[in-house]
Amino acid sequence: xxxxxxxxxxxxxxxxxxxxxxxxxxxxxxxxxxxxxxxxxxxxxxxxxxxxxxxxxxxxxxxxxxxxxxxxxxxxxxx
Amino acid sequence: xxxxxxxxxxxxxxxxxxxxxxxxxxxxxxxxxxxxxxxxxxxxxxxxxxxxxxxxxxxxxxxxxxxxxxxxxxxxxxx
Numbered sequence: 001x002x003x004x005x006x007x008x009x010x011x012x013x014x015x016x017x018x019x020x021x022x023x024x025x026x027x028x029x030x031x032x033x034x035x036x037x038x039x040x041x042x043x044x045x046x047x048x049x050x051x052x053x054x055x056x057x058x059x060x061x062x063x064x065x066x067x068x069x070x071x072x073x074x075x076x077x078x079x
Numbered sequence: 080x081x082x083x084x085x086x087x088x089x090x091x092x093x094x095x096x097x098x099x100x101x102x103x104x105x106x107x108x109x110x111x112x113x114x115x116x117x118x119x120x121x122x123x124x125x126x127x128x129x130x131x132x133x134x135x136x137x138x139x140x141x142x143x144x145x146x147x148x149x150x151x152x153x154x155x156x157x158x
Contacts, residue, residue: 026116037105
């Protein structure tokens with residue numbers, strides 16, 4: 001996975017999950033330092049609908065498998 | 080919410096999420112320092128089935144609303 005590519009893709013995520021993966025809204029999760037495998041599993045679950053989260057749906061459509069891997073690697077790399 | 084009561088209830092959670100909320104298994108999420116409101120929302124979603132996670136189901140049945148509030152407060156309090 002490519003952390004720098006993930007960082008570039010993460011710009012839109014920052015609106016809710018914070019610029020460094022620290023969410024500013026209490027109901028949204030921090031992503032910084034989260035487990036890479038967990039993040040990837042959840043991204044895939046949002047995309048395939050097995051984890052139903054309507055807020056995430058519009059953000060998943062444009063993401064490829066590689067994008068999701070890169071995003072998971074990026075957020076896992078943060079402290 | 081009662082952080083100490085949450086800590087007591089968290090003993091069983093530690094098997095997967097770690098003794099201090101740091102998961103030892105890559106596919107399980109860290110809980111330490113996660114947002115309290117997010118943790119509570121997810122616990123309720125596991126309990127009511129709106130977030131489908133079969134692994135979590137058996138652990139949710141014995142938890143009261145207060146238990147879930149205390150668990151969320153406990154994990155949010157960790158670093």
